Amino acid sequence: MALTLLLGVLVGAVLGLTGAGGGILAVPALMASQGWSVPQAAPVALLAVAAGAALGAWEGWRRGEVRYRAAAWMALCGLPGSALGARAAHLLPAAWLAAGFALVLLIVAWRAWSGAGRQARAGDGALCRVRPETGRLAWTPASIAALAGVGALTGLLTGLLGVGGGFVIVPALRRLSNLGMHAIVSTSLLVIALVGGGSALAAYWHGAHPPVLPALAFVAAALAGMAAGRWLIRRLAQRQVARGFALLAAGVAAAMLYHAVVG
DSSP states (O other), X not given: OHHHHHHHHHHHHHHHHHSSSHHHHHHHHHHHHHOOOHHHHHHHHHHHHHHHHHHHHHHHHHTTOXXXXXXXXXXXXXXXXXXXXXXXXXXXXXXXXXXXXXHHHHHHHHHHHHHTTOOOOOGGGOSBOBOTTTSSBOOOHHHHHHHHHHHHHHHHHHHHHXXXXXXXXXXXXXXXXXXXXXXXXXXXXXXXXXXXXXXXXXXHHTTOOOOHHHHHHHHHXXXXXXXXXXXXXXXXXXXXXXXXXXXXXXXXXXXXXXXXXXX
16 A cells, blocks of 8 residues: 555656656556556546646646636547547457557657757747737637647547546647646646546446545545645756656656566
């Protein structure tokens, strides 16, 4: 139980710091601490990540950083993909899911390392641009389609692998919009809360009933970690945070690949 609590705090803290990394670490954390497979760990991971993300999004909302219309649109487009991904997860062998999860994690680690310290390149030519005169995103057919695509991919990976999807949302918003990083992280957290919460409820509805005590302990620990991460985000350099997350993710991915191949 102590390991479950420690890993839950770590997952919540990473999610709070990056808006992107905690969810993808929650599944391997539960696999390591509880000995579960990906399909067993995914619903609990989603519940913990959704709860932590909701707390972080609320804090961002109070600061006026959440772009709630964009978040709601991405979440709406993500829910059908989440249902499709969850169905596929039940049809695929657990070893395949673990190997696929590890490969996705390696890609995320590489992108986090290579992108650390780089600024988004969208600028004034961004598809999803904030209008200076209103302070709101300009809704155009191109921006609507772009955000819909981000939401759909996020939902698919959420349902398939039990991840929050922030590792898709944050880089996409950096590239597609001229939002500041704090606004991107807060908006990502709201999408994760909506899609992850819906996916967790769907998994429960379809028969996923994990042990209550470990699940609640992990969720509570993730909430505590989220609070710590949101406090630290304004005190740590984003470059160091990204590099640290990249190293952690690469190590977890290597361990998962080893166990998926060797057994």
